[in-house]
Amino acid sequence: MTRPQHFGWFLARGFGPQGWGYPSLDWDYDWTRPEIYQEAARTLEQAGFDLVIIEDAPSLGSPDTIDLRVRHAFGGPKHDPLLLAPYLFQATRHLGVVPTVNPAAYLPYTAARQFSTLQHLSGHRLGLNVVTDTGSARHFSAAAQLGHDAAYDRAEEWLSGIRSLWRSWGDGALVGDRETDVFADGSKLSTVRHRGEHYSFDGPLNAVPFTDGEPAIVSPGGSGRGLGFAGANSDVQLALAPLDEASVRAYRAKIHDAAIAAGRSADDLKILFAIQPVITASVEEADRIVAASAHPDDAALVQIARKQSSDLETDLTALDLERPLDVSIFGEHVSRGSIQRLIGDRGEDAPLRVHLTALARAGRIADRSGFVGTADEFADLIEELGEWGNDGVLLWGDFHPVTLHRTLDELVPVLRRRGILRRDHVDGGLQANLRAF
Known part of the structure; x- marks a missing residue:
């Protein structure tokens, strides 16, 4: 029997120039204004999506790579997604909004108070995509940049501290008795005195407790440490x-094992696989x-190299296409997952041309070699994922209305007719909709 799955949209360009580099730019939307994002958010809610995750990178990269990131708007500019969230909440009633946040950028007490405020203002629809980007560290303090695993250690201390503040109002602390x-x-408020490796702060939090759950925690990261963080926290x-x-x-088992090792249940989190389909009419x-x-x-290869150069903060366009790619050129802060996506299963000895050519080639959904196909073929894939126990998928793209409608116009009716995509949300905010099935 077909089972419903959760659907989200990953706003891959973040709060940045939507539609740049495509003919749809001539629709003349202003990406710095809220209207284009509000229109897209209403479309996703109407389509039955649970949430939108807004990518972010607070840094434009190292001085040597800034031009790589801004020349074609692959890596910047990006405005702050946390400040965009209230406009999306105002335009919708059920859609979860998940801005990306970096623990290096927010002190725990300030973060706990701001996130609590947004959770209440939104009707408990806030999520937080917690990333451990270490390349941005120099913008926030003079402290030495952390390594990959140490950045996850800091993120866990940060999140644990924020949760202790959210929970500093004990049962019965909020009375509200007008008589x-x-x-x-005040006797039922915890003082919270945190003295950790990375943060020191006191509570209690000057914000009232939640009625429909804390903000949902979202995390990316495919490394062992990243999967462990997700299992324990997300x-x-x-x-x-x-x-x-x-x-x-295998992927789901790793996450579930990490959750169980942290004293949680495998049912405590949803695993959503990111897919960027090209839906065709025939x-x-x-x-x-x-x-x-x-x-x-x-x-075409140069265009792909430009995009990869932005993601990897390394100028691939300056390298010889015919020579093997030396992975030592990538800085320690560069995501191992990003490097692996470039190399794939082709090995480090393959010439750069081979890697870029593989990324340029599209494949058919029908034979599972790629993600180009009709709405029915894509629905077949989602049904198959459901048979393997999958929780849902994240579709991937910018927030230009042309992008959304090109992907969703034929797909949503097919998914709904098959019982894969919800028709109605439930009350109670983002956590309630994630728990609905």
Whole structure:
């Protein structure tokens, strides 16, 4: 029997120039204004999506790579997604909004108070995509940059501290008795005195407790340490893995094992695999797109190299396409997952041209070689994932209305007719909708 799955949208460009580099830019939306994001948020809510995750990178990178990131708007500019969230809440009633936050950028007490405020203002629809980007550290303090695992250690201390502040109002602390004129009972508030390796602060928090759950914690990261963080702390894991049965089951087992090791249940979090489909009107159109991608010219490879250069903060366009890629050129702060996505299973000895060509080539959904296909073919894939126990998927793209409608117009009716995509949200905020099935 077909089982419903959770759907989210990963706003891959973040709060940045939506539509840049595409003809749809001539719709003349202003990406610095809220209207384009509000229109997209209403579309996702109407479509039955649970949440939108807004990517972010607070840094433009090292001085040597800034031009790589801004020239084609791949890595910047980006405005603060936390400040965009209230506009999306105002435009919707049920959609969860999940801005990306970096523990290096927010002191725990300030973070706990701001996030608590947004959780109440939104009707308990806030989520937090916690990232451990260490390359941005120099913008926030003079402290030495942390390594990969140490940054996760700091994130765990940060999140644990924030949760202790959220929970500093004990049961019965909020009284609200108009007859006795007692608003709160201060004896039931915890002082919270945190003295850790990275943070020191005191409580209690000057914000009232939640009625429908804390903000949902989302995390990316495919390293062992990243998966461990997700298992111990997250409500949603943004997953990147090959979508074959063995890989999906193995990935889910790692997350579930980490959750159980942390004293949680496997049911305490949802694992959503990120997919960027190209939905076509016909099988013939899908075949044409795949055939056209089989032999990319150098101009197409350069465009892909530019995007990868931004993500990896390393100028791939300056390298010889015919020589093997030396992974030592990437800084310690560069995500191992990003490097692995560039190299794939081709090995480090393969020439750069081979890696870029592989990224340029599209594949068909029908034979599971890629993500180009009709709405029905994509629905077949989602049903198959459901048979393997999958919780849901994150579709991937910018927030331009053309992007959303090109992806969703034919897909949503097919998914709903098959019982995969919800028609109605439940009351109670983001956590309630994540727990609905």
